[in-house]
Amino acid sequence: MLVLCFLLIFSVVAFLYYNFFMNILQEFDTIAAISTPLGTGGVGVIRISGEKSFDIALRISDRQTLPAGKICHGWILDDDNKIDEVVILPFKNPNSYTGEDVVEIQCHGGVNVVRNILDVVLRNGARIAERGEFTKRAFLNKKLDLSQAEAVDDLIHAKTSNFAIQSAKNLSGVLAAKINEIKGDIFETTSRIVAGIDFPEDVAEPEYSYLIERFGNSLREINRILDCAKSSDILRQGIKVAIVGRPNVGKSSLFNALLNLDRAIVTDIAGTTRDIIKENLDLGVAVTLIDTAGIREDENIDKVEEIGIEYSKQSAQDADLVLFLYDSNSGLTEEDREIFDIIKDKTHIVVANKVDLLNGNVLQEEFQNTVKLSTYSKDGLDVLKSRMKEIVCDFSPEDTEFITNKRQQSCLLRCKESLERALFAAEQEELQDMIYIDLKSALLSLDEITGEVITDDILNNIFDHFCIGK
Numbered sequence: 001m002l003v004l005c006f007l008l009i010f011s012v013v014a015f016l017y018y019n020f021f022m023n024i025l026q027e028f029d030t031i032a033a034i035s036t037p038l039g040t041g042g043v044g045v046i047r048i049s050g051e052k053s054f055d056i057a058l059r060i061s062d063r064q065t066l067p068a069g070k071i072c073h074g075w076i077l078d079d080d081n082k083i084d085e086v087v088i089l090p091f092k093n094p095n096s097y098t099g100e101d102v103v104e105i106q107c108h109g110g111v112n113v114v115r116n117i118l119d120v121v122l123r124n125g126a127r128i129a130e131r132g133e134f135t136k137r138a139f140l141n142k143k144l145d146l147s148q149a150e151a152v153d154d155l156i157h158a159k160t161s162n163f164a165i166q167s168a169k170n171l172s173g174v175l176a177a178k179i180n181e182i183k184g185d186i187f188e189t190t191s192r193i194v195a196g197i198d199f200p201e202d203v204a205e206p207e208y209s210y211l212i213e214r215f216g217n218s219l220r221e222i223n224r225i226l227d228c229a230k231s232s233d234i235l236r237q238g239i240k241v242a243i244v245g246r247p248n249v250g251k252s253s254l255f256n257a258l259l260n261l262d263r264a265i266v267t268d269i270a271g272t273t274r275d276i277i278k279e280n281l282d283l284g285v286a287v288t289l290i291d292t293a294g295i296r297e298d299e300n301i302d303k304v305e306e307i308g309i310e311y312s313k314q315s316a317q318d319a320d321l322v323l324f325l326y327d328s329n330s331g332l333t334e335e336d337r338e339i340f341d342i343i344k345d346k347t348h349i350v351v352a353n354k355v356d357l358l359n360g361n362v363l364q365e366e367f368q369n370t371v372k373l374s375t376y377s378k379d380g381l382d383v384l385k386s387r388m389k390e391i392v393c394d395f396s397p398e399d400t401e402f403i404t405n406k407r408q409q410s411c412l413l414r415c416k417e418s419l420e421r422a423l424f425a426a427e428q429e430e431l432q433d434m435i436y437i438d439l440k441s442a443l444l445s446l447d448e449i450t451g452e453v454i455t456d457d458i459l460n461n462i463f464d465h466f467c468i469g470k
């Protein structure tokens with residue numbers, strides 16, 4: 001038993017030492033990466049962070065000094081060879097993105113130019129940065145809280161301009177400020193409870209009615225954020241829209257028209273069976289548009305009907321919105337009706353295509369609110385787009401007040417459960433020691449959102465999703 005205890009204590013101490021030592025090591029490490037996408041462009045940026053940043057930049061350039069906060073012009077040299085003419089931006093800690101000494105080198109944006117410069121930087125004392133390591137250092141150096149660090153990733157990966165704007169709100173600290181406000185309220189009530197427990201002779205325990213009111217307030221605020229969770233998820237992930245209909249009604253043509261793409265993108269190569277095709281469309285919400293036209297009528301002639309229906313079934317199954325397309329010129333056929341039966345319980349828009357072939361004849365509408373369209377003349381395309389927008393962007397301003405991700409939502413749900421237990425206990429006038437325990441866990445859950453309390457695993461999981469150079 002004694003040996004076991006000793007082993008346990010020894011491994012805990014060893015683990016703590018290892019972590020401590022690794023942290024110290026990391027602080028002295030200087031990292032570098034290409035921060036712009038690899039490709040041909042106007043400018044490429046190489047970022048260096050850590051205490052050797054300035055030394056490295058001076059060693060590899062023709063500059064004698066690098067005054068912090070000044071824009072410096074110079075050449076990057078590899079021995080005596082000139083690599084590129086650059087602009088160098090030196091930042092002294094703590095006034096930098098990471099909170100450390102940072103040097104950013106802006107060079108010409110060619111794949112090999114940026115690689116050559118990174119290579120020189122690495123040979124002169126930096127190591128290549130891991131995914132998200134610059135932002136992780138910014139978090140560890142308290143330049144950003146965790147919700148802001150996550151917003152950086154959201155901003156970079158935003159599929160729509162709308163979501164980019166929402167993410168920028170979190171980067172500016174909107175979510176963090178709200179969480180800190182709720183935390184402050186719970187903390188104040190917790191302090192009053194603790195004072196009553198620790199100094200019963202001097203401080204009265206707070207009234208239960210007061211506790212009920214406070215917990216109710218905090219719960220309302222938590223719910224306000226959670227109420228935005230659904231729209232947050234939609235804005236973040238987007239929605240799936242499937243174009244469904246029998247072969248030849250114009251699904252691929254509509255797909256191209258909505259995306260404003262050339263037909264070549266969805267060219268059918270004779271002899272092959274085309275898969276379901278997907279493309280992204282920005283309608284304020286990121287839409288993944290799915291074209292289910294996958295077969296050629298001249299092949300598989302016996303199976304054409306069967307396969308068309310099967311494809312419609314498959315893609316309609318996971319679609320959030322279905323565009324049901326039929327040929328207005330030939331009118332609704334049995335097969336059209338069969339396909340409509342499959343999708344009728346999903347959110348859908350009925351589209352009558354090829355109205356240019358009606359030659360002035362009035363369309364007999366079989367469904368209410370049918371959108372009349374011609375993918376040839378583009379008549380009706382704007383009507384269809386705005387109908388789609390009405391459905392996919394069905395948010396009020398309150399729905400998008402707070403943008404959260406799944407991790408933050410799960411912390412909020414745990415906080416809510418703890419607060420509900422505390423509220424119930426207060427209503428039952430239970431011992432305030434018990435209420436205190438629930439309030440502590442409510443606070444811990446909120447701390448996880450901003451990152452005051454976080455395990456290495458969660459932290460690594462978050463930053464591993466970032467790109468290198470961020």
Ligand code: GDP
Pocket residue numbers: 245246247248249250251252253254293353354355356357373374375376377
């Ligand atoms: P899918 O099999 O449902 O994907 O249909 P396609 O997009 O391949 O179109 C089938 C045929 O209908 C093609 O010859 C298109 O050029 C034609 N088509 C598509 N939309 C229209 C339209 O609005 N008007 C006319 N007149 N023809 C169209």
